Amino acid sequence: MxxxxxxxxxxxxxxxxxxxxxxxxxxxxxxxxxxxxxxxxxxxxxxxxxxxxxxxxxxxxxxxSPDLLTPERVSPHLHSTLIGGCMVHFDSVVSTNDEARRLADQGATEGTIVVAERQEAGRGRLGRSWVSPPGGVYFSILLRPNLAPVQLSMITLAAAVAVAEGIRQQTGLETRIKWPNDVLLEGRKLVGILTEMAAEADSIRFVVIGIGVNANVDLSAYPVEAREGIASLLAVLGRPVDRPALLAAILNELDSSYRSLREGQFDSILDRWRSLSSTIGSRVRVTTVTETVTGLAMGVDDDGALRVLADDGTERLFHTGEVQHLRQA
CATH class of the missing domain: 1.10.10.10 (Winged helix-like DNA-binding domain superfamily/Winged helix DNA-binding domain)
Structure with missing residues (x-):
């Protein structure tokens, strides 16, 4: 460490x-x-x-220099004011989110980053596992926002925007965001984001954002049945990327986005997310724990919830759920 x-x-x-x-x-x-x-x-x-x-x-x-995401390699590229001021690096860890939560409970400062070369049991949304092959960029950010728990989705959207813009800066590649926070490249999943919160009734104690980027990942490391839906920067570019510079670019963008959130500039985050969205205007199937709804994704509301015009003619609002993009009829 x-x-x-x-x-x-x-x-x-x-x-x-x-x-x-x-x-x-x-x-x-x-x-x-x-x-x-x-x-x-x-x-x-x-x-x-x-x-x-x-x-x-x-x-x-x-x-x-080694191809490691050590603080010594990442720090020269950082110009953030809050995020990344303290960075903890592991060669291997069970989950960067678990480690960040442990540090949060011990009083770690806001903006602390936990980064690992490998995760033994990374987690994705909806309880799924996140495979973490060598060459990826796996990290978690600890935040202590002065926001209400119902505004958590705004942090998630801001993280997705920061990742997309950081990747564009470092590679020139244009990615898209599938609601709420999957970052896609050429229609395949490039980045997964998991946001976890510890909160009281009306206030957030801390938020941990876990991010996994398939950077210099050989797709053969994934199970055969999963490869069709997964992208990596290495596979698309045909060359490895500078992982420390990529991580720093994402952290710099997230620092800027989080500063906007703290200042109440939600509209700027939503506008940037909408401009990168692959979901808005698409036919979708939204699956929640209680129902499955098919319809047209109309947009997101001021809290980041997805608005869907269902096939039965009703307009539905989803704060959580799994979205599948469907072919246009």
Missing amino acids: RRAEGTRGRILDRLRRAGGFVSGAELGREAGISRPAVWKHVEALRAQGYVVRARPRVGYRLVS
Whole structure:
């Protein structure tokens, strides 16, 4: 477990910016530590997969960085004001949402991020499991919004918008959002989002948003029967993406969207979501725990609920449910 703070991160940042050798004395002076302490931090970076070359009486040079979502790799790309101020990294964890909830109960600060290279039992919406093959971007964000529980859906919509816009910035790919928060690429699921809440009767204690992006994922890692409906950036682009830069881009966008929510600018979030929606204007089948309704998706209301003109002529409003897009008759 590593946090995006401290001496090691400053040493890594200095080596990265230098592009060449930096003396141990200079690194120590800038970090406020001794040369032997610099050596210990360099050895720790090597243990994490960084290739650092040392030359006697010259110093250290960063040769290459590992493809890991460590705070040291992500932080240089971040310019957020709240989200990502504290980042906790795991090589493997049962579920990033479970870990974020545990930290929330311990008083972790708003904006804390939990990121993992692998999840042993990731969760999706409606109790489904979320397969987490190597190469994905799996993380959870802890928020403590001053919102009513009925406004939780706005956070979910904001997260979907942030993910779509972060992916576009890093890859140029245009994704679409299936209500409420599945991000699709070429009609296939690229991103899953799970929002969980701890609340009192009329206030939210905290919210955890879990996000899984099929970034550098080989689709052969999925069961054969699931591959047709799944997309990955690697498969579409034909090349791997910079995962730390992608994660940072999403966090930067979410920081901006969350700031809008905190300031009551719900309309701006809804407008952005509507512009990215693949559901509005589509024939859909909505399944809830009590019923299944087929009709035309008309839009979303001011709370993010889905409006459907049902085939029986009635207009229905759904706050939760599973949506399937149908072929136009």
